Amino acid sequence: MMAYDVESGDQVHPGNPVTVDRYTGGARINHWITATCLVLLALSGLALFHPSLFFLTGLFGGGQLTRAIHPWLGVILFFSFAGLFIRFWKANLWKAEDGTWMARLRDVMTAREDRLPEVGKYNAGQKVVFWSMSILIIVLICSGLLIWDQYFAQYSTVETKRFAVLIHALAAVTIICVWIVHVYAAIWVRGTIGAMTRGQVTGGWAWRHHRKWLRELVGKR
Amino acid sequence: MANFEYVLPPAPTTNVKTLYGQEDMVRRSASSVPAPARQLTPVAKLIDVSKCIGCKACQVACLEWNDMHQEIGYNHGVYDNPLDLTPESFTVMRYTEWVNPETKNLEWLIRKDGCMHCADPGCLKACPAPGAIVQYSNGIVDFDHDKCIGCGYCIKGCPFNIPRISQVDNKAYKCTLCSDRVAVGQGPACAKACPTHAIVFGTKDEMKQHAEARIKDLKSRGFANAGLYDPPGVGGTHVMYVLHHADQPQIYANLPKDPRISPIVELWKGMTKYAGLAAMGAFAVIGLLHHVVTGANRVSQDDEENAKRLAGGRR
Numbered sequence: 001m002m003a004y005d006v007e008s009g010d011q012v013h014p015g016n017p018v019t020v021d022r023y024t025g026g027a028r029i030n031h032w033i034t035a036t037c038l039v040l041l042a043l044s045g046l047a048l049f050h051p052s053l054f055f056l057t058g059l060f061g062g063g064q065l066t067r068a069i070h071p072w073l074g075v076i077l078f079f080s081f082a083g084l085f086i087r088f089w090k091a092n093l094w095k096a097e098d099g100t101w102m103a104r105l106r107d108v109m110t111a112r113e114d115r116l117p118e119v120g121k122y123n124a125g126q127k128v129v130f131w132s133m134s135i136l137i138i139v140l141i142c143s144g145l146l147i148w149d150q151y152f153a154q155y156s157t158v159e160t161k162r163f164a165v166l167i168h169a170l171a172a173v174t175i176i177c178v179w180i181v182h183v184y185a186a187i188w189v190r191g192t193i194g195a196m197t198r199g200q201v202t203g204g205w206a207w208r209h210h211r212k213w214l215r216e217l218v219g220k221r
Numbered sequence: 222m223a224n225f226e227y228v229l230p231p232a233p234t235t236n237v238k239t240l241y242g243q244e245d246m247v248r249r250s251a252s253s254v255p256a257p258a259r260q261l262t263p264v265a266k267l268i269d270v271s272k273c274i275g276c277k278a279c280q281v282a283c284l285e286w287n288d289m290h291q292e293i294g295y296n297h298g299v300y301d302n303p304l305d306l307t308p309e310s311f312t313v314m315r316y317t318e319w320v321n322p323e324t325k326n327l328e329w330l331i332r333k334d335g336c337m338h339c340a341d342p343g344c345l346k347a348c349p350a351p352g353a354i355v356q357y358s359n360g361i362v363d364f365d366h367d368k369c370i371g372c373g374y375c376i377k378g379c380p381f382n383i384p385r386i387s388q389v390d391n392k393a394y395k396c397t398l399c400s401d402r403v404a405v406g407q408g409p410a411c412a413k414a415c416p417t418h419a420i421v422f423g424t425k426d427e428m429k430q431h432a433e434a435r436i437k438d439l440k441s442r443g444f445a446n447a448g449l450y451d452p453p454g455v456g457g458t459h460v461m462y463v464l465h466h467a468d469q470p471q472i473y474a475n476l477p478k479d480p481r482i483s484p485i486v487e488l489w490k491g492m493t494k495y496a497g498l499a500a501m502g503a504f505a506v507i508g509l510l511h512h513v514v515t516g517a518n519r520v521s522q523d524d525e526e527n528a529k530r531l532a533g534g535r536r
Contacts, residue, residue: 018528048349048372050494051251063350063370064391109511111518149373149386162377162485169489173497177504184508189518203528204520218532 003216005091005120012217018203020217022121022195030083031196037077038179044070045172071148078141085134091121092131097212098124118211129182136175143168241357241404248356250348261359265425266398266409268333269435269463270473271444272419275300275314275331282414283312286399308387311335311396312411315474332462332473333411333420336383336396338362340456343482344395346490347378353393360425360459361398369393378490380455380480398459428461435463454481 009024023031044066047056057066097117101108101124107115108125122130146156146164156164186192191205206214244258284291291309294302300316312335319328342362345354353368354375364375364384371391375384384393399409407413408422415421421431432449439447448467451457462476470476 012532014529014532016529017525018532048370048374050498051349051351054251054349054351057370063368067370067372068391109515111515147373147377149376150371150391153373153386158377158379158382159483159485161373162483162489165374165377166485166489166493169493169497173493173500176501180501180504180508184511188508188512188515191520202520202525203532204522204525207528207531208520208524214528214531 003120003213004093004095005122005213006216006220007087007091007121010121010213010217012203012206012214012221018206019200020203020206020214021199022201022206023199025199027084027087028196028199030080030087034077034080034084037073037080038175041070041073041077042172042176042179044073046176049169049172068150071144071150074141074144078137081133081137088122088130089134092127094124094127095120098127101125113208118215119209119213120216121210121213123209125181125185129178129185132178133175133182136171136178139171140168140175143171241361241363241400245357245359246355247358248342248345249352250345250350250354252351257358259358261357263358263360263425264398264403264423264459265360265428266338266412266420266422266460267428267432267463268460269419269421269432270330270332271435271439271447271463271465272417273314273331273333274417274419275316275329276416277302277314278414278416279333279411279420280310280312280314282410283396284310286402286410287311287397306334306383306385306395308385308389308392308394311394317472317474319472328465330473332476334383334474336362336398336460337381337455337480338396338398338459339380340458341482343378343380343455343486344375344384344393345378346482347374347486349374357400359403361400361403362459363397363400364393364395366390366392366394378482378486380477380482396460425459432461432463439463439465450476452477452480454479 009021009027011021013019013021043056044060046053047060047066048054048070054063057063060066060069097119100117101119104116143164145152147161147168186196189209191201195201203214206217243254245261246254247257248254283289289309291303291307294304296302297304301313303310303313306313312333315332315334317330317332319330320326321328338360339362340360342354342356345356345362348354349372350368350370353365353370354362355365356362369392371386371393373386373393375393376382376386384395386393399407402409409420412420412422421428423431429449429451436447436449444465446468447463447465450462450464450467450470462470462473464470464473466472470478
């Protein structure tokens with residue numbers, strides 16, 4: 001029986017060092033489309049969020065274009081992320097060891113992997129990022145449609161739009177913070193970024209950070 | 222006629238400036254301005270609802286002066302035409318048939334709707350584009366269309382639901398209080414056209430005095446609750462109404478009783494803006510500090526050996 005967290009394409013290649021296929025080409029393209037949209041959305045959104053960042057509209061060809069492009073980027077991101085969601089949701093289901101992992105966050109932050117439970121393809125931190133992104137993107141697309149006045153102004157009242165614009169701003173701030181955690185974790189934990197560029201990690205990386213997943217992959221062969 | 226006409230500050234004859242500029246700004250959206258170089262006399266438009274006959278001369282004058290072409294609409298069975306403010310119609314007459322519960326009389330309430338030129342403008346507070354909305358020291362709140370990005374935040378900020386976004390150029394439009402006329406010592410086009418002097422224009426002090434006399438007159442005619450609509454919730458307005466039923470402004474086509482910038486907008490443009498930047502900054506700084514303190518989390522040679530043993534062990 002295939003473990004819940006083994007995704008299609010995950011595979012171990014013995015060698016020196018051992019290499020492990022973590023993300024297929026499709027998953028990586030899907031990820032980078034989403035990532036590009038998220039960064040552009042953050043930049044264009046921040047430009048309208050605080051006056052000190054209004055200069056960022058220059059990246060998009062001025063205020064009018066920034067205002068026009070931002071929601072369309074959101075639509076692309078929504079569908080692109082939906083692709084990621086379909087790929088990754090199962091491996092991100094919460095498991096017993098995730099609670100233990102979370103309870104030992106201090107050991108996580110001090111890189112004491114020896115004190116952490118063995119985890120599957122994703123650890124509890126990654127799962128929190130995944131589900132936060134999923135929920136926040138739904139909140140952002142819904143509140144965003146309500147304030148996309150160019151096409152949808154007549155479908156809600158001004159009072160509803162006021163709530164929507166506040167919720168949109170709060171959700172956007174939160175998702176940017178989640179994104180910072182996501183990017184920082186990928187940088188701090190060396191050997192991670194290769195998973196999303198070349199699609200591979202080393203066996204040692206998988207042993208250190210996702211040992212349960214590695215064991216499942218070895219057992220599968 | 223002395224009761225109707227007010228003497229505006231004398232029209233300049235030399236060094237005529239046809240537009241207000243930086244030196245007259247007291248507020249500028251999404252940016253700050255230095256203290257204005259000169260203080261203009263605060264002006265106000267006073268709309269005496271009790272004198273309005275609903276002729277729409279003001280609407281026509283507004284269209285004409287601002288060179289706008291409101292699309293010909295349909296008769297919806299009511300006098301209101303167009304039914305609502307549009308990017309082309311900065312002002313509309315709103316007609317309400319109201320039965321006074323005390324006298325059982327049908328009263329035909331006609332209110333000229335349009336920008337109130339709040340002293341504390343919600344549109345300006347909400348606007349994210351630097352300089353797209355400005356407030357001059359005479360109280361006029363004006364849109365600078367070259368800087369407008371068409372986001373519609375001004376609509377969310379406005380307690381009176383006034384600005385409208387054009388589908389043609391994606392910019393927000395509203396009454397300018399004829400800032401281009403006032404700048405050269407003229408009154409607004411609507412006031413000029415009003416045949417009953419229901420709309421008068423002058424300094425804010427003069428308009429308050431004029432309103433007082435009108436209210437006294439209305440009270441003597443049995444309108445005990447006649448009063449001035451100059452709502453303090455938005456710091457007062459530079460367009461004021463004389464209402465025969467000032468105790469219930471909402472009967473005049475939902476004129477808000479105690480308008481103020483929505484607390485949601487205050488939260489969005491206040492706390493959220495600063496707390497949001499602080500939160501994002503804090504996450505970035507904590508990440509940086511964490512990396513400096515703990516160093517990179519590297520895979521050790523032991524890890525690779527263990528992986529090799531595991532991967533090879535099952536061959």
